[in-house]
Amino acid sequence: MPNNLSETSLTRPEIKALLQRGRSELLAAMSTPQVLQRGDLLMQMEEPHEFIYTIESGWLSRSRTLSDGRRQIIVLFLPSEVCGIKTIFMTHQPDAIEALTPASTRRIHYKEACGLAAKDFAVAIFLAWQLAQDERHLHNWNVRLGRANGEERLAAFLLELRNRLVALGVTSAGTRYGLPLTQQQIADHIGLTTVHVGRLLRRFRELEMVDIRSNEVVFLCNVRLLEEIARPMQDLVGE
Amino acid sequence: MPERLAQKQDQTNTILGEGQAALWLTESLILALLEANLLDTDTILEAIDTVIAAKRAKAAEGSERDVAQAAITHLASVSASIAAAKVIADPAEVKRDRGAGKKPST
Numbered sequence: 001m002p003n004n005l006s007e008t009s010l011t012r013p014e015i016k017a018l019l020q021r022g023r024s025e026l027l028a029a030m031s032t033p034q035v036l037q038r039g040d041l042l043m044q045m046e047e048p049h050e051f052i053y054t055i056e057s058g059w060l061s062r063s064r065t066l067s068d069g070r071r072q073i074i075v076l077f078l079p080s081e082v083c084g085i086k087t088i089f090m091t092h093q094p095d096a097i098e099a100l101t102p103a104s105t106r107r108i109h110y111k112e113a114c115g116l117a118a119k120d121f122a123v124a125i126f127l128a129w130q131l132a133q134d135e136r137h138l139h140n141w142n143v144r145l146g147r148a149n150g151e152e153r154l155a156a157f158l159l160e161l162r163n164r165l166v167a168l169g170v171t172s173a174g175t176r177y178g179l180p181l182t183q184q185q186i187a188d189h190i191g192l193t194t195v196h197v198g199r200l201l202r203r204f205r206e207l208e209m210v211d212i213r214s215n216e217v218v219f220l221c222n223v224r225l226l227e228e229i230a231r232p233m234q235d236l237v238g239e
Numbered sequence: 240m241p242e243r244l245a246q247k248q249d250q251t252n253t254i255l256g257e258g259q260a261a262l263w264l265t266e267s268l269i270l271a272l273l274e275a276n277l278l279d280t281d282t283i284l285e286a287i288d289t290v291i292a293a294k295r296a297k298a299a300e301g302s303e304r305d306v307a308q309a310a311i312t313h314l315a316s317v318s319a320s321i322a323a324a325k326v327i328a329d330p331a332e333v334k335r336d337r338g339a340g341k342k343p344s345t
Contacts, residue, residue, distance in 0.1 A: 068308065068309075068311075068312040069309075069312055070312055070315070070316060148323070149323050149324065149325040150320070150323040150324055150325075153323065187320075191319060191320070191323065192319075192320040192323060193266060193316055193317055193320040195263050195266045195267050195270070195320075196266070196270060196320040196321075196323075196324065199267065199270050199271075
């Protein structure tokens with residue numbers, strides 16, 4: 001099964017214009033930008049919350065910390081993505097959303113978003129589409145955390161971010177991109193320890209597949225092998 | 240008094256540093272032995288489970304409960320990580336690849 005299709009090519013043609021309009025309507029109703037510093041929490045774990053967000057700039061993560069201190073970074077949010085839609089359905093969010101870099105977000109109260117969705121089907125279908133996107137990412141990570149070995153997880157992680165950034169228009173990400181995550185945060189996302197991540201990165205570097213230098217991912221001459229390692233763990237759009 | 244506190248902190252840092260060094264060294268050694276096919280994953284996971292069970296028993300006895308719980312947490316993370324340690328990249332294949340082309344694809 002080829003997995004080099006684009007997200008746009010998979011989206012049903014009859015809803016593309018509707019999605020675009022729904023997105024524009026929702027964004028137009030959102031607040032002015034709110035600035036976050038690295039480490040700021042947009043949502044606290046298990047606390048009541050009432051807003052939906054769009055990310056204008058910066059990277060954010062959704063994570064859950066267990067009572068014994070273990071932490072799982074569940075998903076990474078990149079600029080232009082919408083997060084917190086489950087606020088429409090749930091009074092409390094089970095996870096925290098944290099800024100990994102200085103970031104800028106805009107928000108809308110869930111009741112206002114519901115009101116827009118009730119008036120305009122385009123907004124409703126856009127919210128449903130964003131939830132479907134989130135579900136797709138979670139399915140990918142479910143497969144990886146359940147079935148992939150360490151190499152496959154790390155390769156898929158580095159290439160998923162490359163492909164998502166390229167899809168967002170960051171064309172230079174095809175060869176290198178800034179990764180604002182510590183080795184501990186990478187480990188917390190892909191379900192390994194920092195020691196294991198460190199060994200795998202060294203191995204990838206020695207095999208000239210990829211290197212991480214000063215928080216920048218740089219793809220090397222054997223990136224094709226990295227892609228081969230990740231391929232079984234990627235979905236139809238290469239994420 | 241502040242000198243004694245500083246000394247105590249130094250001692251604590253030394254102990255924590257030794258503990259962290261021992262844990263990281265052991266894990267790195269296990270991964271190296273797995274990569275070299277000198278150990279198999281199941282044997283290691285079983286060994287970690289044995290240590291976790293021993294720590295649980297110690298915690299149940301009330302002996303250094305918090306320390307035992309922290310150790311169990313670390314061991315559980317190490318166990319999950321080692322379970323994913325199977326190596327698939329074949330260096331021989333990479334060498335063949337190096338001859339094929341040098342340009343990174345995008």
